[in-house]
Amino acid sequence: MSAALGINRPGVIVAHHSGWGHTAALADAVAEGARLAGATVTTLAVDHITEEQWTVLDEADAIIFGSATYMGNVSAGFQTFAELSSRRCMTGAWRDKVAAGFVNSGSKSGDKLHALMSLSVLAAQHHMHWVNLGLFPGWNSSTSSEQDLNRLGFFLGAGAQTDTDVSAEQVHKSDVLTCRHLGGRVAEVTAQLLAGRAGRAAAA
Numbered sequence: 001m002s003a004a005l006g007i008n009r010p011g012v013i014v015a016h017h018s019g020w021g022h023t024a025a026l027a028d029a030v031a032e033g034a035r036l037a038g039a040t041v042t043t044l045a046v047d048h049i050t051e052e053q054w055t056v057l058d059e060a061d062a063i064i065f066g067s068a069t070y071m072g073n074v075s076a077g078f079q080t081f082a083e084l085s086s087r088r089c090m091t092g093a094w095r096d097k098v099a100a101g102f103v104n105s106g107s108k109s110g111d112k113l114h115a116l117m118s119l120s121v122l123a124a125q126h127h128m129h130w131v132n133l134g135l136f137p138g139w140n141s142s143t144s145s146e147q148d149l150n151r152l153g154f155f156l157g158a159g160a161q162t163d164t165d166v167s168a169e170q171v172h173k174s175d176v177l178t179c180r181h182l183g184g185r186v187a188e189v190t191a192q193l194l195a196g197r198a199g200r201a202a203a204a
């Protein structure tokens with residue numbers, strides 16, 4: 001638990017890379033979900049990260065990673081951040097923090113599962129606890145719709161799709177709600193974990 005925050009308000013960071021703003025709009029939705037669920041939230045664009053922001057990451061209870069999908073993987077901007085985090089891998093600075101992820105692509109699939117898997121592997125390398133999306137797949141029957149939550153049917157994290165010719169304000173409503181759900185779920189799971197740790201410490 002971040003010392004300053006207290007057990008009921010977990011500190012959640014949304015650490016993302018977005019070249020043209022579409023994934024950044026989804027990061028805002030993730031952040032809103034976490035905030036509505038009671039977390040104290042900071043959103044960081046990882047391609048302009050300062051020493052002070054690295055400290056913010058180190059002090060967080062949970063980090064939600066997000067990236068645009070470029071060439072079937074996380075963007076170079078995100079991967080640069082991942083590589084820069086390697087020293088923390090060695091020291092265990094992020095060990096036992098909660099982690100989750102969201103990705104966005106131009107095509108409905110666009111191989112973005114691969115990008116999401118990269119985010120989960122990054123979390124594993126840091127010995128973090130990965131939280132999945134926790135939603136049933138939507139838009140997969142004759143009676144369902146593109147407006148369903150989790151319309152692209154992801155389990156590992158949130159998967160979004162933005163038409164390549166629209167503005168960041170036009171990210172899909174279903175994806176916004178799905179990302180908001182992910183933020184809320186991470187805040188809730190993190191609060192549970194912190195309460196459990198506090199309970200064990202009190203009982204010891």
Ligand SMILES: Cc1cc2nc3c(=O)[nH]c(=O)nc-3n(C[C@H](O)[C@H](O)[C@H](O)COP(=O)(O)O)c2cc1C
Pocket residue numbers: 017018019020021022023024068069070071072073104105106107108109110111112162163164
């Ligand atoms: C260099 C580059 C590579 C891309 N590769 C993929 C890809 O592999 N799959 C896909 O579906 N979309 C791909 N796209 C489309 C982006 O994922 C899509 O436009 C996304 O909304 C960009 O998000 P951003 O505005 O946050 O950068 C690519 C775009 C660029 C610029």
